[in-house]
Amino acid sequence: MKYHRAPQEVNAGSMADIAFLLLIFFLVTTSIENDVGLNRLLPPEKTDDIVDIKERNLFEIVINDSDDIMAENEIVQLENLRSxxxxxxxxxxxxxxxxxYCDYCKGSRLDISSENPTKAIISLxxxxxxxxxxxxxxxxxIIGAYNHLRNRESLRVFGTSFETMYEEYxxxxxxxxxxxxxxxxxxxxxxLYPQKILEAETVKN
Incomplete structure (x- = not known):
């Protein structure tokens, strides 16, 4: 008469420990790359308030399908946009x-351009x-233009650049x-130079 040997049981407790240790290992050693982007605040929630903006206080920048940049209805090169x-x-x-009246402004004081930096708006x-x-x-x-002006005034008033103070803060x-x-x-x-950038909805050309 033959005797059937009962199959040996596998201890699964140790396998769970090994799986947990492997999970910890991959979490510690895996590098997560950050997405490249801009450090910007989200626009505020839309309201029903109507803001009256004078045409002279609005600087319009449009980028078309061919990546041409138009500033105030004229094509400009990227390297000339900041100025x-x-x-x-x-x-x-x-x-x-x-x-x-802006007593710290050093611009051309044209009567067809912005009245004051606090009223100037960039539309993109x-x-x-x-x-x-x-x-x-x-x-x-655009951000570089604001940083340039802020650095200039910070050096004039406090003797150090805006970016240096920002990093130190x-x-x-x-x-x-x-x-x-x-x-x-x-x-x-x-x-003195509030950053006012109006990013309009995507347009069709």
Missing amino acids: QVIDFIDNGGLLVDKDG KASRNTSYPIYVAVQNE YSEETAETKKEKLKEQLEFVRE
Whole structure:
């Protein structure tokens, strides 16, 4: 008479431990790449308020399907865009006896360009087929224009650039008392040149 040997059972408890250790290993060793993009705040929720914007205080930039950049209805090269944005923001077009006159502006003070940096608005529109790299490059030029003006005024008023103060403010080595002072200085410069960028909905060409 033959005896049938019972199959041996496999201890699954140790396998669960091994799987857990492998999971921890991959979590620790795997590198997660960050997406490349712009550090920007989301636009506020839409409201029913109607803002009256004078035409002279609006600088329009449009990128078409062929990645051509148009500023104020004229085609411009990317490398020339920043200087045009600076000239517009820093124009200071109000007369000295008018309310809102900009005494720190160094622009041409044209009566067809922005009245004051606090009223200057940059409008950016892109077509559906605009390439992402050119769109980001245009945004970088706009931000670069604001940074240029903020650095200039920060050097004039506080003797150091806006970017240097910004980096020092967010440094972990900076004392809290120093950060409070830096925060006031940064807000002061931001009020002189507030960043006003209107990104309109995608347009069809």
